[in-house]
Amino acid sequence: MDVPVIELTDVRKSFGPVDVLKGVNLQAFAGKVTALVGDNGAGKSTLVKGLAGVQPFDAGEIKFNNEVVSLTTPREAAAHGIEVVYQDLALCENLDIVQNMFLGREEVTAGTLNEGIMEREASETLQSLSVRTVSSVRQKVSSLSGGQRQTVAIARSVLKNAKVVILDEPTAALGVAQTEQVLSLVRRLADSGVAVILISHNLVDVFKVADFVSVLYLGHMVASLDVKDTNNDDVVGYITGSKTYEGKNA
Amino acid sequence: MTSTPATPPPxxxxxxxxxLGDQFRAYFRNLRSGEMGALPALAGFVILVILFSVLSSSFFSPLNFANLLTQAATLMMLAMALVFVILLGEIxxxxxxxxxxxxSIVVVLIHNAGVNWIVALVIALVVGAAIGTFIGFFVAKVGIPSFVVTxxxxxxxxxxxxxxIGSGGAYRVETPELVAIMNSNLPIWLGWALFVLAMVIATAIAFFDRNRRTRAGVPNRPLSLLALRLGAIAAAGALFIALMSLDRAASRGSLNGVPIAHDAIEGVPIVVPIAVGILWIGTFILDRTRYGRHLYAVGGNPEAARRAGIKIGAVxxxxxxxxxxxxxxxxxxxASRIGVVTAASGGQIVLSGVAAAVVGGVSLFGGRGRLIHAAIGALVIAVIANGLGLLGLPAGANFLVTGGVLILAATIDAVSRKRAGGSLLRT
Incomplete structure (x- = not known):
């Protein structure tokens, strides 16, 4: 197996007396989708926030391309090419697609926003992901459907050469057809060479697109499996704690 | 598009x-989707102007228009000031x-300390900025709602x-330069010169933008649309300045066929270029700079802005x-218009300023609205006061009508959005 793009070793995080992450290991590989599953309160969100630099971990080692790095601010995470697409999307509905995709990293020339370059890069990024559901990059996000918004959020994450994209429940609020669209987008995203970490409750989705699945249970990473070597029942067992894993990374 | 050979057209x-036709269709589609902007307010303004012109013989005259502008200027400036915080969803x-x-600081400094008027203005501006810093600190860093702090x-x-000011006191504004802001006019040639300069700058900016878009390899709007837009602005501006170039002083009549001499009142009021300049610069900042973009983002979704790495406290x-x-x-x-500053100056105007912004189409929930909306809203409110005053109606009617217009404007906005939302669900 090649070197993981990102590797967490024995990561810990607690809020006051509550230990949320109790020594978690996680790996994600370029071009692969790593699903992160676990029941509510297992620590998925905390793990994501740590990776995003929003809520730094208390302890543990973060390796990026085999180099130890620190992730204490969103800027550091972004500098390493780590992008998060949050469950609630974090888009500004009053802005259009281009403005959202470039939010916080606008192209500026001569002191003013260079709308032309931003427009071109935004539509190129959408095209590279074979997005066909958006008619104009200048549509306001408020006029988009849930699937389209998810598309914009994902496109935003890969705009600036992302190495790791973390998707938090990308299909949670979507209908059947839109779920299908987003999942194929996730696959294309990974095929373009990005390491994708997919957080999901929906094991059908996970088995459809993921290459690996890692299961969190009450702050412990109880299993890290190749999707080919496992099945739905096993993963459900790990999630609910009725089954324990005896292998590496346990 | 023939101008984009390098990259395939997106x-x-x-x-x-x-x-041009496509652009107009797109514009009307946008209107139907509930993005009405200042259009209802503009329509209201035109209707009110027509109404008052019919009802009052003295309304439709250059003198009254100049009056209207000076009456509106104070409110307009305050409404534009408020837009910056209302865009954030704050107040x-x-x-x-x-x-x-x-x-008060300006007049007291000039009167009691003999400070030069420019220095007094600068000190007052610094005090104003300090007050803003104080509010901003308590809202952004301490976390008190802006409603409570302010x-x-x-x-x-x-x-x-x-x-x-001192209890019951009042200071007359006697500095000629300060009095002149509201009570004097530009020489006619200067009005035209500033207008031409503004049009040249606007055209230059427009072509700079087109150039930059072409270099980026994205399509430009048709040149005819730009010509139409600039032409419309130029026509309106020229009409306005021509109107202001007429002598607005009441004629003293004539004696044996010879008009009795009087001092002419002509030219654009000095306050107009100041207000337009601030409006333009403010709009430029909101539309074209990173700060402006971030302001709208924080107003639309602060959490999204924060995650995008925007320092929302600083914004x-x-x-x-x-x-x-x-x-x-x-x-x-x-102070310049009234000619006197009392302990009560400015005490009542703020809610009218908020009303002006809302009438113009600025959303109190943040993220939606432009400076020009507030300016048009202020014109609507000023024209109501001006017109009803000319009709000799009591002040009570003014407040009642203004309140009604505010609710009407909010209703139009809400209904158009609701309809747009309904149609969105259907697609």
Missing amino acids: TIGSGHEGN DLSAGVTSGVTA LGLFLGFQGLQLII RIIAFITCSSLAMVSGVFD
Whole structure:
């Protein structure tokens, strides 16, 4: 197996007396989708926030391309090419697609926003992901459907050469057809060479697109499996704690 | 598009493609989807102007238009000041008293300390900025709702103003330069010169933009649309200046066929280029700079802005500083027009300022609205007061009508959005 793009070793995080992450290991590989599953309160969100630099971990080692790095601010995470697409999307509905995709990293020339370059890069990024559901990059996000918004959020994450994209429940609020669209987008995203970490409750989705699945249970990473070597029942067992894993990374 | 040979034309549109007809269709589609902007307010303004012109013989005259502008200028400036914080979904209830306090500082410095008027203005501006910093700090860093912070200042500054002015006191504004803002006019040639300069700058900016878009390889809107837009602005501006170039002084009649001599009142009021300049610069900042973009983002979804790496605290503080600084300008306008600063100056105006912004189409929930909306809203409110005053109706009618217009404007906005939302669900 090649070197993981990102590797967490024995990561810990607690809020006051509550230990949320109790020594978690996680790996994600370029071009692969790593699903992160676990029941509510297992620590998925905390793990994501740590990776995003929003809520730094208390302890543990973060390796990026085999180099130890620190992730204490969103800027550091972004500098390493780590992008998060949050469950609630974090888009500004009053802005259009281009403005959202470039939010916080606008192209500026001569002191003013260079709308032309931003427009071109935004539509190129959408095209590279074979997005066909958006008619104009200048549509306001408020006029988009849930699937389209998810598309914009994902496109935003890969705009600036992302190495790791973390998707938090990308299909949670979507209908059947839109779920299908987003999942194929996730696959294309990974095929373009990005390491994708997919957080999901929906094991059908996970088995459809993921290459690996890692299961969190009450702050412990109880299993890290190749999707080919496992099945739905096993993963459900790990999630609910009725089954324990005896292998590496346990 | 023939101008983009380097990269294949994007199949995802940008709204800049197509000919004039496509652009107009896109515009009307946008209107139907509930993005009405200042259109209802503009329509209301035109209707009111027609109505008052019919009802009152003295309404439709250059003299009254000049009056209307000076009456509106104070409110317009305050409403534009408020837009910066309203765009964030915040409010500054103390903007009116800030304008009063800073105006008091100006007159007291000039009168009691003999300070040069320019220095006095600068000091007042610094005080205004300091007030904004204070509000911004408590809102963004301490985390108190802006309503509460500025309500506190609204109460407190009435006392501060009383202390600065002295109980029951009043200061006359005697500095000729300050009086001139509202009461004197530009020489006719200067009005035209500034107008031509503004049009040249606007055209240059437009072509700079087109150039930059072409270099980026994205389509431009048709040149004819730009010509139409600039032409419309130029025509309106030229009409306005021509109107203001007429002698507005009442004729003294004539004696044996010879007109009796009188001092002509002609030219654009000095306040107009100041207000237009601030409107233009403010719009430029909101539309074309990173700060403006971030302001809209924080107003639309603060959490999304924060995750995008925007320093939302700084954005908020700067917005409050801008608001309080422009409130100071509004206070100076008011002092110049009334000619006197009292302990009560600026005490009542803030809610009218909020009303002007809302009438113009600025959303109190943040993220939606432009400076020009507030300016048009202020014109609507000023024209109501002006027209009803000419009709000799009591002041009570003015407040009633203004309130009605505010609710009407909010209703039009809500209904158009609701309809748009309904149609969105259907697609």
